[in-house]
Amino acid sequence: MQTSASLTRSVAVVIASIALAASLHAQMPIPYGAPISLEHAKAVAAVAVAEAQKNNWTMAVTIVDPNGDLVFFEKLDGTQLGSIDLSIDKARSAARFKRPTKTYEDAVAGGGVGLRILKVPGAMPVEGGIPLVENGKIIGAIGVSGGQSSQDGICATAAAATVH
Numbered sequence: 001m002q003t004s005a006s007l008t009r010s011v012a013v014v015i016a017s018i019a020l021a022a023s024l025h026a027q028m029p030i031p032y033g034a035p036i037s038l039e040h041a042k043a044v045a046a047v048a049v050a051e052a053q054k055n056n057w058t059m060a061v062t063i064v065d066p067n068g069d070l071v072f073f074e075k076l077d078g079t080q081l082g083s084i085d086l087s088i089d090k091a092r093s094a095a096r097f098k099r100p101t102k103t104y105e106d107a108v109a110g111g112g113v114g115l116r117i118l119k120v121p122g123a124m125p126v127e128g129g130i131p132l133v134e135n136g137k138i139i140g141a142i143g144v145s146g147g148q149s150s151q152d153g154i155c156a157t158a159a160a161a162t163v164h
Contacts, residue, residue, distance in 0.1 A: 029098050033137025035065035040163075041072035041140065044132065048144050048159035049074060052151075059146035059155055060087040066138050068092035068122075076146070083145035090129030090152070091143025093122055098138060101129035102153060128152030130160040139163070 036044070041063035052059040058079040063072040068091070075084060090101050104125035107114035117123050127149035132140045144156040 030131070030133060031137050032066040033134060033139045035067075036063060036071055036132060036134075036140035038071060044142060044159045044162060045072055045074055047162050048142060048155040049076065051155045051158040052076060052144075052146070055151070055154075057147045057151050057155070059144050059152070060084050061155070061159075062087040062091040062143040063132075063140055064088075064091040064095050064143070065140045066095055068095045068141070071140060079146045086124075086126070086145035087128070087143040089122075089124045089143065090126065090145060090156075091141045092129075093124035093141075094129035094131045094143065095138065095141035097123060098131055100127070100131070101125065101143075102127040102149075105149065126152075128156050130156045132160055132163045134163050 045061045045063050048059065048061045052061075053076070058076045060075040060079050060083040061073070062070065065071050070088065073088070093101050093104070101124045104117045104123050105127050107117045108125045117125055128145055129141060129143045131138045132142060142156050142159050144152040144159075146152065
């Protein structure tokens with residue numbers, strides 16, 4: 001018969017094993033798939049544009065393929081010119097690093113070791129870039145810029161949610 005200390009250790013080992021397995025699963029990168037088509041990219045971007053227009057935000061919207069190469073770009077009239085490059089950089093970062101750029105924004109905001117991201121070439125630490133995942137594979141990414149980063153994120157999230 002197990003003692004309560006032995007039982008507690010056994011439960012702790014099981015919990016630690018489950019946590020480790022979950023951590024390893026969470027770190028498994030999403031594989032790349034075939035690149036998004038031009039027509040699909042236009043449709044995804046249209047959702048981001050509609051969200052921006054609904055809120056009276058001026059935005060630049062970029063769709064890239066898994067390599068981060070431009071597939072489609074649209075800029076609403078009145079959008080600040082600096083947002084063109086930012087939207088491209090956000091999309092490219094999300095595609096190449098397989099994660100939303102908000103991940104890096106949060107890391108920088110947390111300070112400490114999170115500041116290391118500022119030295120990773122191509123990692124954009126501003127919300128608004130999201131990988132586009134279809135059938136469990138990254139087919140590209142969207143980058144949106146023009147408003148506050150949270151507004152950019154709202155438009156990008158709305159558009160990315162249409163890809164399954």
